[in-house]
Amino acid sequence: MHLSGKKILLGITGSIAAYKTVDMIRKLRQLGAEVRVIMSTGAHFFVTATTLQAISGNPVFEKLFEFESTADMSHIALARWADLILIAPATAHFMAKLAHGLSDDLLTTLCLATRSPIMIAPAMNVAMWLNVATQENVSCLKNRHMIFIGPDEGVQACGEIGEGRMVEAETVLSEITIFFSRSQRLLNKKFLITAGPTQEAIDPVRFLTNRSSGKMGCAIAKAAALAGAEVTLILGPVSLSVSPSIKRVDVSSAKQMHEAVLQHVAQNDIFISAAAVSDYYVSNTSKHKLKKTEQFMHLTLAQTPDILASVASLKNRPIVVGFAAETENVIENATRKLREKKLDMIIANEVGETKGFDADYHELAIITALDESVERFGYTTKERLARKMIDVLIKNFFVTQAL
Numbered sequence: 001m002h003l004s005g006k007k008i009l010l011g012i013t014g015s016i017a018a019y020k021t022v023d024m025i026r027k028l029r030q031l032g033a034e035v036r037v038i039m040s041t042g043a044h045f046f047v048t049a050t051t052l053q054a055i056s057g058n059p060v061f062e063k064l065f066e067f068e069s070t071a072d073m074s075h076i077a078l079a080r081w082a083d084l085i086l087i088a089p090a091t092a093h094f095m096a097k098l099a100h101g102l103s104d105d106l107l108t109t110l111c112l113a114t115r116s117p118i119m120i121a122p123a124m125n126v127a128m129w130l131n132v133a134t135q136e137n138v139s140c141l142k143n144r145h146m147i148f149i150g151p152d153e154g155v156q157a158c159g160e161i162g163e164g165r166m167v168e169a170e171t172v173l174s175e176i177t178i179f180f181s182r183s184q185r186l187l188n189k190k191f192l193i194t195a196g197p198t199q200e201a202i203d204p205v206r207f208l209t210n211r212s213s214g215k216m217g218c219a220i221a222k223a224a225a226l227a228g229a230e231v232t233l234i235l236g237p238v239s240l241s242v243s244p245s246i247k248r249v250d251v252s253s254a255k256q257m258h259e260a261v262l263q264h265v266a267q268n269d270i271f272i273s274a275a276a277v278s279d280y281y282v283s284n285t286s287k288h289k290l291k292k293t294e295q296f297m298h299l300t301l302a303q304t305p306d307i308l309a310s311v312a313s314l315k316n317r318p319i320v321v322g323f324a325a326e327t328e329n330v331i332e333n334a335t336r337k338l339r340e341k342k343l344d345m346i347i348a349n350e351v352g353e354t355k356g357f358d359a360d361y362h363e364l365a366i367i368t369a370l371d372e373s374v375e376r377f378g379y380t381t382k383e384r385l386a387r388k389m390i391d392v393l394i395k396n397f398f399v400t401q402a403l
């Protein structure tokens, strides 16, 4: 059984989708998980504690003090007990409370007191989901490494059509199974990843950079860490937060990124170069802020070191994976780069002003050096793409060790 011995704390909040949890709990238990259920006040309007108690085989609580006086453990002990906290369905209101660290009932208190991962399956009307307030709360929770499943698109209980439906029980189960099975697959493997843009100074206050947000590289780092790898992330200037389980090294210029990579590379099994490294730096930087005097001014640009190629040419090199961000002839150009830079694998992706950089969704193709086969992954979230990429890496490079 995939989930044997796993302890799952299921938090149910007030949405019509709460009915889906009855089947979900049954299936979780069939897979071997132990499930304890906590309801919010609103959840009682959609599903009864009696049903959930019978189906989970454990008492169901809502109120903090009632729990403390009657349960067999304290709320802190329950927060520690859980291997995973799953909030399904999660309302907009609940996510807002979570984002602000409120703890006015048992469920929010547990979420604040836990050190375990939190998975959230939102459910709400499409306008509520798309509301800036909800979206900001979702980003905030994602930045705190909470794992979102869905929501799905489709016909809603209110009759509207759009994003906001809670995903089906099957989807939640498969995400939970993946979550627990992943965490061993890259155990003892060391990943070195670069991500984000670089900044090349012109003078003390100006620089050259690009549109990279670092989202793809950070998603890969997270997916690798979730799969059990020890991850070092060398990160250009971005405004993303990184899980404490990942070793983060902040750099600014291509030169600094190169030095940091060379300093760390020897200890790693794989190097993934997802950073959008500037190809040129300004060789005539000014010590002082440049003044607006002449009609034209000239910056002299010199080539930066190709970090990826320099790692690929090391005598004792790790597995080397590059990225090819192309605006045209994506596969052809990426395959050429794969050969020229002597990589083991390249991730080809099309970029443009509105595509790729700084987006949450993307599509890509993975080309493997061995037979130059192309595996395509369609338009989806960068997080999902990162997980697929880790699957491909495991299949190609780590499967014998994993077996």
Ligand code: C5P
Residues within 6 Å of the ligand: 194, 254, 273, 274, 275, 276, 277, 278, 279, 304, 305, 306, 307, 308, 309, 321, 322, 323, 324, 325, 337
């Ligand atoms: O040749 P191009 O810049 O398109 O190659 C892209 C790949 O090379 C990416 O993986 C990028 O991280 C890496 N790169 C690098 N150092 C550079 C330029 C690109 O590591 N100076």
